[in-house]
Amino acid sequence: MIIGSHVNFGSEQLLGSAKQAVSFGANTFMFYTGAPQNTIRKDIKDDLTDEAIKYMKENNIDINNVICHAPYIINLANKEKEDSWNFSISFLKNEINRITKMGINYIVVHPGNALKIDRMEALNNIAEAINNIITTETMPMILLETMAGKGTECGINIYEINEILNKVNLKEKVGVCLDTCHLNDSGIDISKFDEYLNEFDEKIGIEKIKCVHVNDSKNEIGTHKDRHANLGYGTIGFENLINVIYNARLKNVPKILETPWIGEYPPYKIEIDMIKSKKFNPNLEEEVNKLYE
Ligand code: FE
Ligand code: FE
Ligand code: ZN
Numbered sequence: 001m002i003i004g005s006h007v008n009f010g011s012e013q014l015l016g017s018a019k020q021a022v023s024f025g026a027n028t029f030m031f032y033t034g035a036p037q038n039t040i041r042k043d044i045k046d047d048l049t050d051e052a053i054k055y056m057k058e059n060n061i062d063i064n065n066v067i068c069h070a071p072y073i074i075n076l077a078n079k080e081k082e083d084s085w086n087f088s089i090s091f092l093k094n095e096i097n098r099i100t101k102m103g104i105n106y107i108v109v110h111p112g113n114a115l116k117i118d119r120m121e122a123l124n125n126i127a128e129a130i131n132n133i134i135t136t137e138t139m140p141m142i143l144l145e146t147m148a149g150k151g152t153e154c155g156i157n158i159y160e161i162n163e164i165l166n167k168v169n170l171k172e173k174v175g176v177c178l179d180t181c182h183l184n185d186s187g188i189d190i191s192k193f194d195e196y197l198n199e200f201d202e203k204i205g206i207e208k209i210k211c212v213h214v215n216d217s218k219n220e221i222g223t224h225k226d227r228h229a230n231l232g233y234g235t236i237g238f239e240n241l242i243n244v245i246y247n248a249r250l251k252n253v254p255k256i257l258e259t260p261w262i263g264e265y266p267p268y269k270i271e272i273d274m275i276k277s278k279k280f281n282p283n284l285e286e287e288v289n290k291l292y293e
Helices: 013-023 046-058 082-102 119-133 158-167 180-186 190-203 238-245 268-277 284-292
Strands: 003-007 028-031 067-069 106-109 141-145 174-179 209-214 255-257
Touching: 003 013, 003 268, 013 028, 013 046, 028 255, 046 082, 082 106, 082 119, 106 209, 119 141, 119 158, 141 158, 141 209, 158 174, 158 190, 174 180, 180 190, 180 209, 190 238, 209 238, 238 268, 255 268, 268 284
Parallel strands: 003 028, 003 255, 028 067, 067 106, 106 141, 141 174, 174 209, 209 255
Antiparallel strands: none
């Protein structure tokens, strides 16, 4: 099983992220190269990357399973303001260069928000942006994340993801990241996850799935909300999430937790324990507090 969580990318950069992942009992992780909600980025320090690579080898983390997430504020779907669309494209290009330097293979991107334009046009814009970003030289893969359908989000069902993928030129460089909370909120019943995978396989191909965000949801199926809950503390439920994590067809796909913190503390060590033992822990809050106090 390849399991990890969202981790910080602080002053120690990739080394700090890897150390945090190990402290959670994880064998992979996902990071933003700066704050998720802005595009201020510091230079990547090669000495820290070298140390991180050594540390990961010693601690059973395969860098091939490590994921970067692009900030949410970039929007590839709408080019009414040409400047901001171009900024999103150049930012993503830079981000891809930064992670290439670190040897990271995947960057998860939210497809974008249509805002006031037609959804089909928005899907075209996303593909066009990707075609501007990726060249035959590009090493990392862009992973389009399946979205909940909050506001005018794009990529909210298999059809829309497929529309984007079909319009991308270098298809081998674009994949998909499933998010269980987003799927639930977009209208997919996670208790019938295998049916979803069948449809995904038929229309897109299951090999395109390169990452799964494992989150419970605070809202009912189809509410288009996108509010994550801790494993077993939401409407999807622990058993259904365990079945996604242990699904044989996604065995080699990294699973990443993006569940909410308990106050100031990350819940991931306790949640990863739950996953490894396949046993729900009804005292998550207490145990997280005990661990960090
Ligand atoms: Fe995301
Ligand atoms: Fe996600
Ligand atoms: Zn989300």
